Amino acid sequence: xxxxxxxxxxVWLKALTGQSAPLGGDPASVLTIxxxxxxxxxxxxxxxxxxxxxxxxxxxxxxxxxEAYTLATRVREVIHEDRDRLKRPIVAIVDVKSQAYGxxxxxxxxxxxxxxxxxxxxxxxxxGHPVIALIVGHAFSGAFLTHGYQANRLLAFDDDGVMIxxxxxxxxxxxxxxxxxxxxxxxxxxxxxxxxxxDYAKLGLLYKLLHVEHPENPSPAEIEGVQxxxxxxxxxxxxxxxDLRSRTTSSEALDMRKxxxxxxxxxxxxxxxxxxxx
Amino acid sequence: MSEQRNDTKFINRQSFIELNARERAEVxxxxxxxxxxxxxxDRMESPWxxxxxVTPQADDGCVVMKGKISGQSTVVIALEGAFQGGSMGEVSGxxxxxxxxxxxxxxxxxxxxxxxxxxxxxxxxLQEANLGLASIAEIMASILVLRRHVPVICxxxxxxxxxxxxxxxxxxxxxxVMTREARLGMNGPEVIEQTSGVDExxxxxxxxxxxxxxxxxxxxxxxxxxxxxxxxxxMVEAVQRFIAKGVPAVHRSSEVALYRSxxxxxxPSRQWDPKELRAAWKAxxxxxxxx
Numbered sequence: 256x257x258x259x260x261x262x263x264x265x266v267w268l269k270a271l272t273g274q275s276a277p278l279g280g281d282p283a284s285v286l287t288i289x290x291x292x293x294x295x296x297x298x299x300x301x302x303x304x305x306x307x308x309x310x311x312x313x314x315x316x317x318x319x320x321x322e323a324y325t326l327a328t329r330v331r332e333v334i335h336e337d338r339d340r341l342k343r344p345i346v347a348i349v350d351v352k353s354q355a356y357g358x359x360x361x362x363x364x365x366x367x368x369x370x371x372x373x374x375x376x377x378x379x380x381x382x383g384h385p386v387i388a389l390i391v392g393h394a395f396s397g398a399f400l401t402h403g404y405q406a407n408r409l410l411a412f413d414d415d416g417v418m419i420x421x422x423x424x425x426x427x428x429x430x431x432x433x434x435x436x437x438x439x440x441x442x443x444x445x446x447x448x449x450x451x452x453x454d455y456a457k458l459g460l461l462y463k464l465l466h467v468e469h470p471e472n473p474s475p476a477e478i479e480g481v482q483x484x485x486x487x488x489x490x491x492x493x494x495x496x497x498d499l500r501s502r503t504t505s506s507e508a509l510d511m512r513k514x515x516x517x518x519x520x521x522x523x524x525x526x527x528x529x530x531x532x533x
Numbered sequence: 534m535s536e537q538r539n540d541t542k543f544i545n546r547q548s549f550i551e552l553n554a555r556e557r558a559e560v561x562x563x564x565x566x567x568x569x570x571x572x573x574x575d576r577m578e579s580p581w582x583x584x585x586x587v588t589p590q591a592d593d594g595c596v597v598m599k600g601k602i603s604g605q606s607t608v609v610i611a612l613e614g615a616f617q618g619g620s621m622g623e624v625s626g627x628x629x630x631x632x633x634x635x636x637x638x639x640x641x642x643x644x645x646x647x648x649x650x651x652x653x654x655x656x657x658x659l660q661e662a663n664l665g666l667a668s669i670a671e672i673m674a675s676i677l678v679l680r681r682h683v684p685v686i687c688x689x690x691x692x693x694x695x696x697x698x699x700x701x702x703x704x705x706x707x708x709x710v711m712t713r714e715a716r717l718g719m720n721g722p723e724v725i726e727q728t729s730g731v732d733e734x735x736x737x738x739x740x741x742x743x744x745x746x747x748x749x750x751x752x753x754x755x756x757x758x759x760x761x762x763x764x765x766x767x768m769v770e771a772v773q774r775f776i777a778k779g780v781p782a783v784h785r786s787s788e789v790a791l792y793r794s795x796x797x798x799x800x801p802s803r804q805w806d807p808k809e810l811r812a813a814w815k816a817x818x819x820x821x822x823x824x
Contacts, residue, residue: 309801310801311801312729312733320796321796321797324789324792324793324796325793327789327793328789328790328793331789353728354719354720356720356724356725356728356729356733357725357729357733357734358725358733358734358745358804359799359801359804359805360719360720361718361719361720361725361734361745361746362745362804362805362807362810363795363796363799363805363810364718364751364754364756364792365718365719365720366700366701366703366704366717366718366719367704367756367785367786367792368792368796369700369701369704369719370673370700370701370702370703370704370705370786371704371786371787371788371789371792373673373701373705373786374677374705374784374786374787375789377673377674377677378677378787380674381677381678396657396666396697396698397697397698397701397719397720399666400666400669400670400673400698400701401701404666404667404670404673405670405673405674405677419663420662420663420666421656421657421659421662421663421665421666421698422657422659422662426724426727426728427659427662429727430659431659431660441585444584445581445584445585446663447581447623447661447662447663447664447665448660448661448662448663449663455663458663458664458667460663460667498674498678499670499671499674502667502671512623512664513580514577514579514580514623514624514627515623515624515626515627515664515668517577518571518577518624518627518628518631519627519631521570521571521575521577522570522571522597522628522631522632522635523631523635525570525571526570526599526635529568529570529599530639530644
């Protein structure tokens, strides 16, 4: 269990691209860098804290409206530029605290901002761009849906500082009327409830769990290792369907998502049955 | 004269909000054409609830029905707000995603099949946490593919409303139909108050909540495409109208430059009166006006 620090996005963006200056004109909370990755020139994106941000509820690593629309813009730029050529990989480096919880955000429709970013990432995937989410830190709820969860392939560090979940522990405990301790206890036997990345991996959604010894200060060898994994994931994505079916067909999913698989089979069978009648 | 007629109409209307998910889905179809798929007798229950002391439901709070609307093949997926707040669990989420995918597969084969989602949901079901979140991502992916072929129509009738991750799914829909009793937003007032403080959002201020999240406001600022009365017939007509309209030239969630510039033009040093945004945003938009 670890607190959100908001430094890993910047660390890994620099490490993987060898650059530190993001594309200009954007809010300081969204960093976009184009850099070589294997034989490709990839676009890397990440959301980072910006204490000077315009919106008070989106200054500490939350994904707010400006962040979401900036991501959408930068992803759509790639789709547009590559419309008649080889589709570049898009790498979302994910370490996001949460979505922005604010009245301004609700008034101006942050739900649409999140949808717009997810639309952009999903449209890139459907257009044939290999979209990879590299989860280096926190990936919570609406923030992850906005930034990363539409990727063809999800990679995460096998590290206690990595956490993927629908809600922060204290709030989840309160709403489900449990103590934090009993929530942690339940997570040991009920994998989808767990805040531990190894339990998340059991759900079959991840393409790969990467072991990194120093996730906040990686060595050159570690950086090279992660780059190799990204290249392999890109290669795999390019040679696979553009949908998300790999998330329910992995060997882990065959075990943990039995109910999903049965539900889909049943619907398919009944759908085919009534088509003959209708 | 015409007011008189509308009053009579209103008195004789059938409430849509009072219907449960199954009844809501059925009433949208051409009479006698609907069939429920993976219904309660198939007992596709959540495998995660009983082990946490929560009684599961035989349809997991999600009703899938196929039939004809305006004579066209259509699938309707309705979330039951009365079961676990309409929350998305593994099974309910998969029902929704798989129904959209099956409609998509038919469209790809040349069998036109429309889709309507009735969303009454607080988002992820916390007892299924990461599987609920994952299924919302998959539902969003399914909407993105299907809406290339046919309009994906989202109805938020109330009174649960549509919140959390599922508000993003609503944001991807081709058309959003709401009533005045419905709400649409990412974060509910309670969670904002708990996270950012009562000064940011006073969750006991009912008027403020409706002024921000309510159907009338969402329609007036161009974030919903129709505002209808709590009347089943009006709901049917709205669905038929949007099916006839077909896929929009550009989906709202793809209008990035427009909305980015609108956010950039806002003054974040203060809170806004929601009515200001009606005036500022309505100009550029051309939403469907309900007759």
